[in-house]
Amino acid sequence: MANSIILTVTGKDRPGLVDDMSAIITQLEGNWLESRITKLSGNFAGIIRVSVPEQNTEQLEADLKAVECESFHLSIELQNSVEADVPVRELSLEIIGPDHPGIIRDISHALAEKKISINEMLTDCNDGAMSSERIFSAEINISIPIAVSVDMLRDKLEDLADQLMVDISMDDLEGTVTRI
Template sequence: MQIHLVLTAIGPDRPGLVRAVSDTIADGGGNWLDTRMASLSGQFAGMVLVAIDAEKADALIASLRALDSQGLRIIVQRSDAHPPVVGRTVRLETIGLDRPGIIRDISHVLAEAHVSIIELESELASGAFSGEAMFKARARLLLPEGLSLVNLCQALEDIAGELMVDLTLDEAAEAVHV
């Protein structure tokens, strides 16, 4: 029987870290399924979903933890199969002058509407004309059954002005600007 392992890895960024993790997974009989990785402030950080036969999991986990000797801290969480999630996905894009609390305030609105954040990426970039720090975020959201996109737009619109950001919700080909 196959199980899933969700790995998180962090350590000082240097060439060869992904190779070390991928070699360890392959040598242990695991199958690398899904990944999110980035270099943040000189630190390598990543998440990997691995499928493996249940009887090989403990040995693979021990091998992954041995990567600590190379400066890579690995945390492993076993994950059982979950029933398919019901709902629809939308994309949310945010851009505005950087200030503390943007993600906090948006995530509060989403949580109150029972919206799940499937993926979230953010970055700080220099404004094209002004050179000021611009905060940009992109998220893929899972809306619960019965939640109207119009209602979610209204809830986000209520905070967009306070945050001084532009928010865009996009469902398939139709974009709704907030």
């Protein structure tokens, strides 16, 4: 039987970091299943899900911990069970507008109020092309319970877009894009 393990990795980036981790996982008959890895301000940040034979789990944890050092931190969590699937609809949100504190707080709060989960979120902040104003952008993939009305969500996001002075587009991942 195989165990599913979630690795959270942060620290100073260096060439070969992913190679070191993947070699340990493979050596212990593990399988790298999925990951999200990025470089933020010169730092490595990643979350990785691996599968490893039950009898190799402790050795995997020990070997990966041996890679850890002062500038590289690793958290290992054994994934005990998977929650029962609740029927959901996946949507993608794109947000763009003048940057100011609280955009993520307000959007995440509006989604949480409706029991909508954030599956993935990419954010950025850059200087505007035509001005020195900072422009915030986000791409957010969400899961909406089937019981939640997409029209109700659209209305909520429309009100929020007006309050935050941002543009929000909603894509149902089947090709229908709604500009809010």
